[in-house]
Amino acid sequence: MTMSIPEIERTLGQLRLSGARDTLQTRLQQALVSQMPPAEMLAVLLQDELDHRHSRQIDKRYKASRLDEKTALADMDWSFNPKVPRAACFELHTLKFVAEGANALLIGKPGTGKSHVAKAVAYQAVQQGLKVAYVEADADFARYALADGRSRELQLQRLLAADLVVLDDLFLARRIAEAAAEFLQALVHQRYRKRGSLLVTSNRVIEDWGAYLGDATMASTILDRLMHRCRLLQFAGKSYRLKEAAQRLAIKDSAD
């Protein structure tokens, strides 16, 4: 029985081998012009299928993480801000802290790249096959405070099931609702018990967390667990946002 090429493509689709289906025509032409042995042609086609599945899995994990952008450490201009702890950022990017069940706390001045580095580490974890949950602290906590009991439970379960949870921009709006503070406490306590890593970024000094939580005891129990096994990265220096704003102004001025 012979099949036409469109029939083979259809069959590959039915067999859920869409990676091989998509490259079939190219590989057939390649085999013809380079006189490829049939076994080699089959091997490259199967590799196309594997590559396709791998990138689809990464896409799925990226979507599930709820990261809002794919950042990389390579995009950081390290010379702009020598006070950013470069070596410690690369060390985090190795994800050893996740394997060890340790936490990471990125604290310091606005616009110095804490969120950028946190997202780069989170995206690296996605690419390495880890289950990541990214939380934009203020917005997600505000939504949490308005949610019903069932939805709150689901949100907590999602974060407990992840290999790495990123809490980005914690206390940006200073005070958080009482329900959100309790959620934060439950999250930190339960992940600590399971040795699940948390990566937190904040431009608020730790000493003020009690005031933002509205409860000094709660703040110390949260910090106690967070800091027990923790990489602490201090970000100092100038804001990259201000640099970009100044450049925009300069361009505007020269155009006027």
Ligand SMILES: Nc1ncnc2c1ncn2[C@@H]1O[C@H](COP(=O)(O)OP(=O)(O)OP(=O)(O)O)[C@@H](O)[C@H]1O
């Ligand atoms: N050294 C850098 N090189 C290149 N881009 C940078 C650098 N630092 C920051 N940025 C960029 O500047 C913007 C602000 O950085 P980011 O959001 O990471 O700062 P942040 O420390 O989290 O600030 P905040 O405390 O206000 O949340 C982002 O677009 C980021 O990509």
Ligand SMILES: [Mg+2]
């Ligand atoms: Mg930030």
